[in-house]
Amino acid sequence: MTVNGRPVKQSVSPHLRLLDFLREELHWTGSKEGCGAGECGSCSVFVDGVLMKSCLMPVAKAQHSEIETIEGLEEQGKLNVLQQAFQKTGASQCGYCIPGMMMAATAALRANPYAGREEIKERLGGNICRCTGYQKMFEATELARDVMNGKLTIELLKEEKEEGPFIGSNSFRIDTSSKVTGALKYAGDMVMPQMLHMQVLRSPYPHAEILELDTSEAEAMAGVEAVVTHRDVQGIDGFGVFTDDQPVLARGKVRYVGDAIAAVAAEDVLTAKEALKKIKVRYRELVAITKTEDAIKTGAVIIHDDVPDNIVMHIPIRKGNVDKGMAEADFVIEETYYTQPVEHAYLEPEAGLAYLDADGTLVIQSPSQNITHHRQKLAKILDMPVNRVRMIMSPVGGGFGGKEDMHYQGILALAVLKSRRPVRYVFTREESIIASAKRHPFSIKYQLGLNREGLIQASKIHMLADAGAYNCSTEGVMRKAAILAAGPYAIENLMVDAIGVYTNNTPSGAMRSFGAMQSQFATECHLDLCAEKLEMDPVELRRKNFFKEGDETHTRQELGSVSMLEVFNSALDLADWETGISNSRGATRSDLAQSGNRPPCTLGARQFPLETISTGQAA
Ligand code: FES
Ligand code: FES
Numbered sequence: 118m119t120v121n122g123r124p125v126k127q128s129v130s131p132h133l134r135l136l137d138f139l140r141e142e143l144h145w146t147g148s149k150e151g152c153g154a155g156e157c158g159s160c161s162v163f164v165d166g167v168l169m170k171s172c173l174m175p176v177a178k179a180q181h182s183e184i185e186t187i188e189g190l191e192e193q194g195k196l197n198v199l200q201q202a203f204q205k206t207g208a209s210q211c212g213y214c215i216p217g218m219m220m221a222a223t224a225a226l227r228a229n230p231y232a233g234r235e236e237i238k239e240r241l242g243g244n245i246c247r248c249t250g251y252q253k254m255f256e257a258t259e260l261a262r263d264v265m266n267g268k269l270t271i272e273l274l275k276e277e278k279e280e281g282p283f284i285g286s287n288s289f290r291i292d293t294s295s296k297v298t299g300a301l302k303y304a305g306d307m308v309m310p311q312m313l314h315m316q317v318l319r320s321p322y323p324h325a326e327i328l329e330l331d332t333s334e335a336e337a338m339a340g341v342e343a344v345v346t347h348r349d350v351q352g353i354d355g356f357g358v359f360t361d362d363q364p365v366l367a368r369g370k371v372r373y374v375g376d377a378i379a380a381v382a383a384e385d386v387l388t389a390k391e392a393l394k395k396i397k398v399r400y401r402e403l404v405a406i407t408k409t410e411d412a413i414k415t416g417a418v419i420i421h422d423d424v425p426d427n428i429v430m431h432i433p434i435r436k437g438n439v440d441k442g443m444a445e446a447d448f449v450i451e452e453t454y455y456t457q458p459v460e461h462a463y464l465e466p467e468a469g470l471a472y473l474d475a476d477g478t479l480v481i482q483s484p485s486q487n488i489t490h491h492r493q494k495l496a497k498i499l500d501m502p503v504n505r506v507r508m509i510m511s512p513v514g515g516g517f518g519g520k521e522d523m524h525y526q527g528i529l530a531l532a533v534l535k536s537r538r539p540v541r542y543v544f545t546r547e548e549s550i551i552a553s554a555k556r557h558p559f560s561i562k563y564q565l566g567l568n569r570e571g572l573i574q575a576s577k578i579h580m581l582a583d584a585g586a587y588n589c590s591t592e593g594v595m596r597k598a599a600i601l602a603a604g605p606y607a608i609e610n611l612m613v614d615a616i617g618v619y620t621n622n623t624p625s626g627a628m629r630s631f632g633a634m635q636s637q638f639a640t641e642c643h644l645d646l647c648a649e650k651l652e653m654d655p656v657e658l659r660r661k662n663f664f665k666e667g668d669e670t671h672t673r674q675e676l677g678s679v680s681m682l683e684v685f686n687s688a689l690d691l692a693d694w695e696t697g698i699s700n701s702r703g704a705t706r707s708d709l710a711q712s713g714n715r716p717p718c719t720l721g722a723r724q725f726p727l728e729t730i731s732t733g734q735a736a
Contacts, residue, residue: 120145121189131177135169136160136667138176139186146306147216147299147516149185151245151464152546158244159217159464161224162186164665168224171241187216187299190223199223200297201274202261203254204289210248210297213464213514218244219297222258230266232261247464247515266382288716292512304511305468305543306481312470313342313382315390315532317525318396319552320371320378323405323621324420327369327378327398334395335381335717340388343536344396346379350502356523358490358627359430359592362421365498365527371400372420372586373621375551377525380534382540405621409560409581412618420619427619429584430592432510432599434613434671442575442610446566450647454563454639458583459556461628465514466549471529472539479506480529484513486520498527499534507531518627522554552625554589557582557617559598561639566610571651571658578602580636584617585624591617591630598632603671604640605681606662611671656689 118125120143127140139162151157153172160172163185190197196204199222209215211612218241225232225240232240237258238251246254263269276289295301332344345355347368354368355361367378379396382387402670404418412427419425443449469483479501479644485491488508496503502507513520525542532540544552564577582596584591599615615632618623663681670676 118180118184120121120184121186124178127420129176131175133176134172134173134177135162135164135179135184136358139171139184144185144308145188146302148214149213149303149465150305151466155547156245157214157217157464158221161217161220163220163224168220174252181454187606190219191298196294196297198271198274199226199258199261200265202257202264203297204293205259205274206253206260206294207290208237208249208257208278209255209290209293209296211463211465211513211515212292212301213303214244214246215296216299218246218254222254222261225258226262226265229263233264245464247462248252254420260299300375301512303465303468303514304470305465307470307482307511307538307541309470309472312416312539312541313532313536314386314389315380315540316386316393317377317528317542318379318393318398319548320374320376321595322371322400322402323374323407324370324403324418325400326403327367327371328401329397329399330379331355331397332379335392338388338392338395340384341381341392342384342538343382343532344379345535349531349535350498352498353604354498354500356494356527356591357588358487358521361494364588365531368554373623374723376586377552377622378492379527380528380532382536382538384625401440407620408588408621409583409618409620412620413616420621424619428457429588429617429619430595432595434599434602434611434617434670435628436608437575437610439575439577439610439612443564443566443577446574446645447569448650449564449566450563452643452646452649454561454642456559456635456638458558458623458625459628460550460630461515461519461553461555463515463517463519466544467520467525467553468541469526469529470541471526471533473533473537478507480509481507481526481529481534482509482511483526484511484516484518484520485523485526486513487523488516491523492528495527495530517629519553525645551623554585554624556628557584557591557625557632557635559635561636563643564641565643565647567647567651571653571661572684573606573608573662575613576603576608576615576637577589578639580613580615582615582617582635583620583622585620585622587624589624589626591625594627594707596632598636600672601633602636604637605664607664607668608671613671656694659685
């Protein structure tokens with residue numbers, strides 16, 4: 118075959134995927150693996166001019182083909198027009214999807230140099246981006262199209278150098294060039310001489326005692342350099358964002374499906390996988406708790422011995438006299454709301470490369486969102502001075518809070534210290550979903566007492582959150598959920614309980630908004646429900662109850678200045694709220710079908726001609 122115009126001749130297993138051949142054998146790491154299942158498009162390459170997902174193609178099928186990867190798009194060492202357009206529009210954030218997206222956009226313009234927005238959308242439809250919302254990618258492709266067709270000049274793609282402050286000016290992101298060329302190295306792209314590959318044995322049970330763990334057969338296998346278990350931990354075995362309740366590798370017990378038990382570092386991934394099969398684990402299954410209500414029942418199975426009530430964190434807030442407030446209310450309206458666990462689905466699965474540097478310092482490169490914290494934890498776990506542990510944050514291919522936890526860096530460290538060789542570990546998408554923390558699912562019992570005018574007299578909010586098997590960020594999430602539970606509304610009599618409990622589900626951790634989303638969802642749904650019961654415009658109900666200057670928050674800070682009403686009114690104006698009919702909810706109302714009426718609520722985003730500041734945040 119040829120790759121980017123260069124002939125390539127190599128003997129490999131015919132079953133090897135084209136993606137692995139390009140990345141692991143030829144070290145063209147621009148093409149990324151996001152899913153390994155043909156869904157995300159991050160591995161897209163051209164095979165004989167046809168856009169293909171290289172994770173689905175055996176290399177044998179491409180053996181006489183011309184392959185083009187992202188690295189082949191540059192023209193004479195310079196960004197091509199499309200790459201410049203992506204740079205100009207700021208179409209990349211974390212950048213992990215960008216190589217695949219560039220290939221799809223290239224395919225779109227090759228197929229139809231005059232493609233319109235809808236066709237571009239259609240042709241980029243096989244590629245997933247978790248960060249950008251796609252609009253800038255469509256804009257970039259249109260911009261490139263118009264420059265290529267001579268409708269716009271190439272000068273337009275240059276950076277506008279502006280004097281003065283950065284805020285409000287249109288600067289290029291300094292890392293865009295490496296993202297649009299595929300040159301940026303994420304942890305899974307990194308290699309070192311003598312590097313081993315790690316695989317992890319994970320629990321098939323949600324809750325079980327480990328009666329026996331025998332790694333001798335795996336250790337004896339050719340190509341295996343190290344097998345690590347909890348027995349290799351020299352220091353204090355435990356990590357977490359708030360409490361150190363998670364062992365690096367299961368210690369006598371597994372607490373969720375996916376809990377790490379042992380790991381193998383071997384010459385290649387296949388050998389490491391084979392060795393995992395040789396590890397013998399004898400389990401005694403325990404009753405698993407999968408519902409939060411069951412976790413707090415008297416006599417419930419205990420998940421962590423030192424937490425007999427299974428309560429990770431309880432944050433109460435008390436203000437005024439809720440019973441009196443409810444008794445004096447004209448209406449008391451109750452409902453229970455549920456939110457589900459949410460997978461972060463960052464396009465870059467977890468990965469890390471660890472090694473000992475020339476001075477014997479342990480170095481770990483991974484897309485960790487919390488390197489200082491992880492460094493301290495690792496030093497304690499490994500019983501090493503903190504200055505002998507170095508964490509380097511590799512480019513983060515999307516995090517959204519999900520890479521704050523140290524789920525695998527400790528295992529990598531153990532494997533390096535045992536093998537004395539560099540070790541790399543790259544999660545599969547399946548492993549990422551099984552093993553990493555999710556957004557906390559909540560059940561929220563909401564009780565609101567109101568008078569006839571719609572003024573809130575009292576509020577009682579009881580939130581039960583599923584922390585899963587380990588604390589991770591539960592403590593912080595409970596604090597935030599409790600503080601924000603009652604929303605931006607002045608309430609004299611308030612009782613909030615935010616309780617995070619252990620279960621045998623996948624751990625819950627940090628995710629964007631950190632507990633606020635769940636409580637706000639319940640609050641705003643409940644206000645809509647109350648408005649309906651009171652036959653009042655939901656907008657008016659909110660206006661009546663907003664905090665005002667001089668009010669005290671639910672946690673007793675005096676508010677010196679409150680702009681809630683202005684912000685709310687501006688949002689309503691921009692949404693043309695008042696042109697719709699009042700008090701309409703849901704999609705089933707027949708009056709919604711009439712022209713000019715307010716459309717039903719849908720999840721999504723609307724664009725308004727507002728000036729916005731983009732932070733380019735992806736992590
Ligand atoms: S489509 Fe190939 S990695 Fe996702
Ligand atoms: S920029 Fe697309 S996944 Fe992050």
